[in-house]
């Protein structure tokens with residue numbers, strides 16, 4: 001294994017500065033809401049079980065889910081968080097709540113969270129659409145100039161709420 005490069009982490013000040021730059025970008029006008037053409041209903045053959053072996057206590061929990069469930073994407077989510085860490089954000093997938101033994105009482109069994117540390121503070125954000133979060137954070141962390149920030153503002157349709165939750169600015 002090659003030795004890991006020294007860890008590069010963006011400071012809270014640097015992230016705040018980037019957020020302030022993004023807020024200077026023009027907010028695009030609202031777009032008409034796209035119509036949804038078809039809704040696929042899950043059929044019984046789409047039902048699957050997902051077994052989770054807890055790395056902390058070793059117990060197995062079986063979840064009943066459909067085949068598109070986020071639980072089948074845990075490896076992709078871990079890869080995504082690794083990529084974001086390489087861009088300077090301390091972010092990890094927290095999957096403790098997949099274990100019926102370790103699930104904290106205030107959380108529902110099966111909920112997934114991002115664990116994000118900025119400066120001295122660690123916060124948890126529930127994951128609904130990890131690909132969207134990944135896409136927002138990638139663009140945000142990679143933004144270097146006004147044109148990058150303008151593009152991100154356009155992509156977000158002027159709505160910074162999810163980004164601010166991810167950055168620990170508001171409670172998610």
Ligand SMILES: [Zn+2]
Pocket residue numbers: 054055056057058059099100101102103
């Ligand atoms: Zn456990």
